[in-house]
Amino acid sequence: MxxxxxxxxxxxxxxxxxxxxxxxxxxxxxxxxxxxxxxxxxxxxxxxxxxxxxxxxxxxxxxxxxxxxxxxxxxxxxxxxxxxxxxxxxxxxxxxxxxxxxxxxxxxxxxxxxxxxxLLDGVPAAGGLSAYPRPSWTGYFEQLGTLTRRLHSVRGKGFGPVMGPLHERWSDALLAYLADTAADLEQAGLAAGDVRQLAELVRRERAVLDEITEPRLLHGDLWIVNTMISGDAREPTITGVFDCDRTSWGDPESDWTIFMAQRRPGTERDAFWNTYGPLADSWSARRRALIYRARTLGAIRLERHRLGNTEGVEESYSDLWSVLTELATT
Missing domain, CATH: 3.30.200.20 (Phosphorylase Kinase; domain 1)
Incomplete structure (x- = not known):
C-alpha cells in the first residue's frame, strides 16, 4: 500500500x-x-x-x-x-x-x-478558480448565491444543530451557542469576557432576535474551500459541495456564507447578491446582523487558536469589541 x-x-x-x-x-x-x-x-x-x-x-x-x-x-x-x-x-x-x-x-x-x-468529480475551487481570469469569477459567485438560496428555503422544526438539541426560540439557540463558545475559550486559556457580554446583550434583546420565527437550513461552511468546479469548463462551474457537517437551523442571514459574501465589497463577491437576493434592511435586521458578526468572531478566535495563529487571536478581540461598541451606540 x-x-x-x-x-x-x-x-x-x-x-x-x-x-x-x-x-x-x-x-x-x-x-x-x-x-x-x-x-x-x-x-x-x-x-x-x-x-x-x-x-x-x-x-x-x-x-x-x-x-x-x-x-x-x-x-x-x-x-x-x-x-x-x-x-x-x-x-x-x-x-x-x-x-x-x-x-x-x-x-x-x-x-x-x-x-x-x-469521490466528487472536478477540482477544488480553492485552487481551480485561479485558472480563470478574475472577471469570470462573478459567475461562480452567482452560482454560489443560487445554491445558498436553495438551502435557505428548507424549513425546520426548531433552532439549533440539525442533530439537536433544538430550541423553540432563536434567541435560546444563540445563547446556547455563545455559552459553549465562552466555555471553549476559557478551557483553551483564552479570555471570553467579550463573548459573555454579547450573551448578556442577546438576553436583553430577545425580542429583536425572536422576530425570526421560522427555522431555515444553514450550511454553516459553504464557501470556496468546500466546493468543486469543473476541470474543463470555459467558465468556473460549480459541480460539487462537500463538508456539510456544520449545518443548523436558524436565521439565513446568520449563515457563514452570508458573512463571507459581505466581506471585500466591490469585488467579484458582489455577484453573490445577484442570485441570492438582497438582505433585509430594517433596524432590527441590521442589529441582528451585528450580533451574528460578533458571534462568528468568537468562533473564529477558537479556530485561530487551534491553528496557532496568535496574531489572529489578538485581532479577534479588537474586531469583536468594535462590533460590541457599535451595538452599544446604535
Missing amino acids: DFRPVERAPGAFQQGVTAGQVEVMCARAFGAGTRVLAAQELGKGMYNNTYRVELAGQRPVILRVAPEPARQYRIERDLMRNEHASVPYLAPLAAMLPRTLTVDFTHELIGRDYLFQT
Missing part, C-alpha cells in the same frame, strides 16, 4: 491515522478481501482528517476521520454525526453532494467517528 500522510507536529490538533488503520477500516466497509492500493491524506481541511483511498477494482473513495472526542470543542462536538443527520435536508443539493458509502460511529476500530464517501 502506498501511504502518504500529512506530517504534523506531535501536539497538532489534527492527528492522522496509520496505514494499518486505513486497511482495517476499508476491510470493515468493503469486505475482508478488499485490497488497498494507496491512501493519500488531503491537507486542506482543518478539522477532520481526509484521505483519498484507491481500492483494487473500484473507483477511488474518500475517507474522513473525525477528531478524537476529547479534542473536540463544544461548538464542534460530533460534527460528523451532525452531517449524517443532515443528509435528508440537503436534498436541494443532492446531485452535487458526495454519496455516503458507509458510516462507523462505534469506535470499535480506532476510537473515532469515520465515514467513506464517493
Whole structure:
C-alpha cells in the first residue's frame, strides 16, 4: 500500500491515522478481501482528517476521520454525526453532494467517528478558480448565491444543530451557542469576557432576535474551500459541495456564507447578491446582523487558536469589541 500522510507536529490538533488503520477500516466497509492500493491524506481541511483511498477494482473513495472526542470543542462536538443527520435536508443539493458509502460511529476500530464517501468529480475551487481570469469569477459567485438560496428555503422544526438539541426560540439557540463558545475559550486559556457580554446583550434583546420565527437550513461552511468546479469548463462551474457537517437551523442571514459574501465589497463577491437576493434592511435586521458578526468572531478566535495563529487571536478581540461598541451606540 502506498501511504502518504500529512506530517504534523506531535501536539497538532489534527492527528492522522496509520496505514494499518486505513486497511482495517476499508476491510470493515468493503469486505475482508478488499485490497488497498494507496491512501493519500488531503491537507486542506482543518478539522477532520481526509484521505483519498484507491481500492483494487473500484473507483477511488474518500475517507474522513473525525477528531478524537476529547479534542473536540463544544461548538464542534460530533460534527460528523451532525452531517449524517443532515443528509435528508440537503436534498436541494443532492446531485452535487458526495454519496455516503458507509458510516462507523462505534469506535470499535480506532476510537473515532469515520465515514467513506464517493469521490466528487472536478477540482477544488480553492485552487481551480485561479485558472480563470478574475472577471469570470462573478459567475461562480452567482452560482454560489443560487445554491445558498436553495438551502435557505428548507424549513425546520426548531433552532439549533440539525442533530439537536433544538430550541423553540432563536434567541435560546444563540445563547446556547455563545455559552459553549465562552466555555471553549476559557478551557483553551483564552479570555471570553467579550463573548459573555454579547450573551448578556442577546438576553436583553430577545425580542429583536425572536422576530425570526421560522427555522431555515444553514450550511454553516459553504464557501470556496468546500466546493468543486469543473476541470474543463470555459467558465468556473460549480459541480460539487462537500463538508456539510456544520449545518443548523436558524436565521439565513446568520449563515457563514452570508458573512463571507459581505466581506471585500466591490469585488467579484458582489455577484453573490445577484442570485441570492438582497438582505433585509430594517433596524432590527441590521442589529441582528451585528450580533451574528460578533458571534462568528468568537468562533473564529477558537479556530485561530487551534491553528496557532496568535496574531489572529489578538485581532479577534479588537474586531469583536468594535462590533460590541457599535451595538452599544446604535
